[in-house]
Amino acid sequence: MTKTLLALALASMGLPAAAQTAAPSTLAVHCDRLFEARSGKVLGEHTVLVRDGRIAEVIPGRAKLADAESIVLADHTCTPGWTDLHVHLGSESSPQSYSEGFRLDPVDYAFRSVGYAEKTLMAGFTSVRDLGGEVAPHLRDAVSQGLVKGPRIFAAGKSIATTGGHADPTNGFNDRLSHLLGPPGPTDGVINSPEEARQAVRQRYKDGSDVIKITATGGVLSYAKSGDAPQFVVDEVKAVVDTARDYGFRVAAHAHGKEGMRRAIVGGVTSIEHGTYMDDEIMRLMKQHGTWYVPTIYAGRFVAEKAKIDGYFPPVVRPKAQRIGALIQETAGKAYRNGVKIAFGTDMGVGPHGDNAREFLYMVEAGIPANVALQAATIRAAEVLGVDDQGVIEVGKRADIVAVPGDPVADINAVLKVDFVMKDGTVYRTPRLDTPAQ
Template sequence: MTRTLIHGGVVFDGTGAAPFPADVVVEGDTIVDVGVGLDGDVAVDATGHTLLPGFFDCHVHVMFSGVDYLKGLARPFSLPFYESVHNLRATLECGITSVRDAGGADLGVKEAVRRGLVAGPRMQISVNALSQTGGHGDGWMPCGSSVKLFPAHPGRPSGICDGPDEARKKTREMLRAGADVLKIMTSGGVLSPRDDPRHGHFRDAEVAVMVEEATAAGKYVMSHAQAADGIKVALRNGVRSVEHGIYLDDEGVELLLERGAWLVPTMLAPQMVLRIAADGGGLLPEVIEKAQMVVGQHTAAVERAIAAGVRIAMGTDSGVGPHGDNLDEFRLLIKAGMTPAGALHTGTGSAAELLGVSDTLGTVTPGKKADLVLVEGDALAHAGAKGALKEAIRGVWLDGARVVERTGAAR
């Protein structure tokens, strides 16, 4: 089997260690050696570059291409499936080799990537989110129509449920449809005009049965949770990750630490909504008002979590805004108080642990899958500057195969 030697560079290995000079040898789809003075059959000169694990984005929507209610009403039902092909490729080209789709992608989309019909990162999918009536996933409008971000179809069941019995059945339906992770909504949100992100949704008994059923199937639960009460009902009942966490308070921080759960901040999300509004996108006034209301609070909550040592994994909510700008989440985490190395760890080793794949992914260590990103210059310095990390990417490997090669790449 051919041994590919990537030599002469600095390795950020995703374990939490500082970057260090090293060569990396890949055989097939696996990293087989990391050290100095190694040899191989094919050489890639990485002098002046940083080699990192493939990045993770733990909160994307590959079936969205920017939220615009007016365009959505005029869009053919099948168009998002074709748009996802572009979105998946754009995600891969910015060095993200693993994603967790937080709603929208069904089993067919995941299978298309797995079979190599479509270029894209490894996927975990949630299929559709579980929401209470009147919650963040309920598209009811005052005119009597329903405008849902994730309309139901045979491969994507409706997630609306009320009470423990309905919650149990909907959990089983989502798992039957192929969900790798159960996504639930324990608060209102920004993009749903008829609820409030400060209000908690679902009661303890409902969340408990969702977690019980997911656990019985060997899966875990992620929760859209912006309200303080919504964060706490999720954590009390065993949810593995809190998404957004906008109104996270001190009690919520303590629960995150006590339960060893993750926060996936998606700091880009409200900024993407405000950008769409500034560009004249078709957003309802209520949505714009909520985005303006939460953006400062969101930053303060993430700062609080970082200062307390909460486990954080990188996620962006890409799909709300453009795919391909995902790496700017690192910059926002750094502004909120993380070191550059800490920020990059949220998208490598920490994210792999959250997704339950740390035995095969997330670090540049022997025995792991060869998902790698080659960055020209100092990746830690690039992480804090808008767009700089993406622009510096010179190569991306997925399962040992080079899937992105840019001008100026190491030779």
């Protein structure tokens, strides 16, 4: 349809023709500094031209563009939008978390997730990988349709576990409930054989997942004794990975214990999440297989701190939180020094949503350079996701831009002061809109 015909058609609906045929707006984002994610270097002043949700041009210096609305970010560093590879947008830890599972309906978690999603976006995270939660695929769709504000979501849906494993939804149920509901199966994300593993992946495809998560070992917050015992055999992991590959899925493996990590790595997973008891042997294996490590230091520190509070966690959970949580930061530093590929993730939902950027500080405390930490949340995160249209500020990529005052490579604390957020060319947060004098 020509522009004239389109204008006439819309005019018949009472819409002004001028609005219908107006050219898409163009934005010129002026940054005093630019974080170049491929090299990990902070460059000088640049102007980023944004059109139709994409980066149209990256121009050194302060460019004057008559046809573009200017956003001047004086004394700011612009970076690509950040990605948190491990969140749970449907929940947030509290002393009531365990009882709420019996009192709340899925719609309650869905309503909560809307606020969590907006907090995450406003903190500078334009993409997340939600690794477990039935709300996430629906929240993803609501965000992509513009119904709610939030980051771009890569959703796992229900995590895949074994019976009694970290993501078995019936852990802690009494005998009466267990007999009433019956044992969960592959449809519920609980498997006990390679055949059931394949069925569970196919069910996630049917449910609209983007990625697969398995719980390869016990976990901290599940209502079960072990936080690190292996919970999949290698053949089950391989069945998950091979089936996931058929659907274009990558597989993330929650894992704290060494043997569970070994089985997951040999089985072909894309990433190890948490990795608490990772040792030199596991690190060599990860480098050999090209496996990514997503440390989630924030979650470890959070649960270790909350374990000191009487009543915050159930008695079966508290010792795991004390023992495992405190170790993750040390493991992350050791993994970096040993050359393991590291990407950014927080396990937010354990801690409060919107505080994701504090993970950068914890990574730096662990001995990871600030520029490497920023790469972990930008270009490296895109590599883990298997996407090539984000994670860098380059022509043709998504116009995801975050800006902070000062230089976050010189002072990583700057990441806690995000005051400009753009996702797909839409500005969600800005300190001011200035039009420079001509």
